[in-house]
Amino acid sequence: MSIRADIIRGHTETIILAHLMKGNSYGYEINKSIKEKTNNRYELNDATLYCAFRRLEESGYITSFWGEGNSGARRRYYSITNQGIEFYKKNIEEWNLTKELIDKLI
Amino acid sequence: MNEKIRKEVNTLFENAPNTKRANDLKDEIISNAEDKYEDLVKQGKKEEEALQTVMKEIGDVDELIEELNKTNPIHKEYREEARKKTGLTVSICVGLYILSVITCVVLDELELPDFVTVSGFLAIAGLATCVLIYHFMTKPKYTKYEDTMVEEFKEWKGKKDKNKEIKKAIDSILWTLTVIIYLIVSFTFGIWYISWIIFLIASLIENIIKLLFKLGEE
Secondary structure (H helix, E strand, C coil): CCCCHHHHHCCHHHHHHHHHCCCCEEHHHHHHHHHHHCCCCCCCCHHHHHHHHHHHHHCCCEEEEEEECCCCCEEEEEEECHHHHHHHHHHHHHHHHHHHHHHHHC | CCHHHHHHHHHHCCCCCCCHHHHHHHHHHHHHHHHHHHHHHHCCCCHHHHHHHHHHHHCCHHHHHHHHHHCCHHHHHHHHHHHHHHHHHHHHHHHHHHHHHHHHHHHHHCCCCHHHHHHHHHHHHHHHHHHHHHHHHHCCCCCCCCCCHHHHHHHHHHHHHHHHHHHHHHHHHHHHHHHHHHHHHHHHHCCHHHHCHHHHHHHHHHHHHHHHHHHHHC
16 A cells, blocks of 8 residues: 555644654654654655755744764754644644544545 | 765755855755664665665755745845846936936037036936935845855955944044144244155054054954
8 A cells, every 4th residue: 555645745844843842853863753653654855854844943833953963963953942832733633623524524 | 974975965065055054954964864874884784875875865955955045035036126126226327427418518519608508417417316325225225134154254244344444534534634734843843844754654653553453353
């Protein structure tokens, strides 16, 4: 069975926020956790990931800061803002409603 | 630090605009790519293979950069418009200046009284000057801060320009004073044969001030 990636893609931002709800993180770690949680069935491509970060940051839902990476290169960490938490909760509510309706309809 | 990944990513960014955004993105991509690479190697992939996988997944950076630039479309359009407006205004004014000279020549040929010729010339040139002054005084400054290296450079340069202005002011005060002192001393004591030396002294003072400025900057 193939995954309808286009449906998931619409929720990229919520997925990222969900990860950041548990604490600060960075690009690779977020993508790795997505891969693990879905048993390697889904993964964001890099362009999608970075674009989502920029959009979220510009909207004020996340902020970023530089920290040390493993190998000495600087690493960009993200953390969720209060606004982001609100946005996340709203999206979850919306999704639950959608899920409920779709389940009834199909 | 993995030099290979760094090198590859740098190549990808070769044609990217040299902005802070692009540089940040590059660093971010490098650190994430390094982590991914290390994981792949740990999982038993060959180094070459891991590198290839990592680079393939980064994909097309151009698209990404285009996307990043797109987030600021209003800014670009707005500046484009402002530039066009300035271009039009300046062209019209230069045209008016040329016209004012032509008018002057024509009126003179018609052997009208001088004051008519001068008035005609001044009216047109004056109009052009007014339009120019109005345009540049009402022209909005950069309303939105653009997050680029260029802006940082401008800011740095702006600071430098301020220093320059202070230097200029000191210079003009110094030389005006020198001339005044030269004239007063020379007239009062009638020592014209030697009083010119004050200019050499002033020049010396100027250089000392310059030196002090430079030392202060460092």
